[in-house]
Amino acid sequence: MALRESVQANDEGDLDVVTGRGEGDAGVPHGAFLVDLADAVARWGWDEMPAVRQRGIALIGPKATSDAILVAAGFNGITRVADAIGIRLDSRTANASVGLRAQTGIDAFAPAEKWTA
Secondary structure: OOOHHHHHHOOOOOHHHHHOOOOOOOOOOOHHHHHHHHHHHHOOOOOOHHHHHHHHHHHHOHHHHHHHHHHHHHHHHHHHHHHHHOOOOOHHHHHHOHHHHHHHOHHHHOOHHHHOO
16 A cells, blocks of 8 residues: 555655654655645644645645645544544455554554454
8 A cells, every 4th residue: 555656656655754754755746845744734733834835835836735735634634533433444444454554653543443343
């Protein structure tokens, strides 16, 4: 499993960048900025968002910046809602994502029962 853009750079992408264990752009154009943006959204870093938006507008333009913020916020919100109401991963996705979840440490962000369908 990998993001479409990171797959174009290499077969696995550099998930260590996404998890904070590595540095750089993960082989994705403007990847370092996108990681910073996603971190600000996930941490609810509202005080830093004006600067993040301005950096994005200068780097990738206003539409791409808006789209990136919408995706990060939407994904974050959907995940929080699913966790809060107890939606579990289906067994196929849970089984297919074991390695990815171990590599990224994502299991630490939700109750263990989320991964059992």
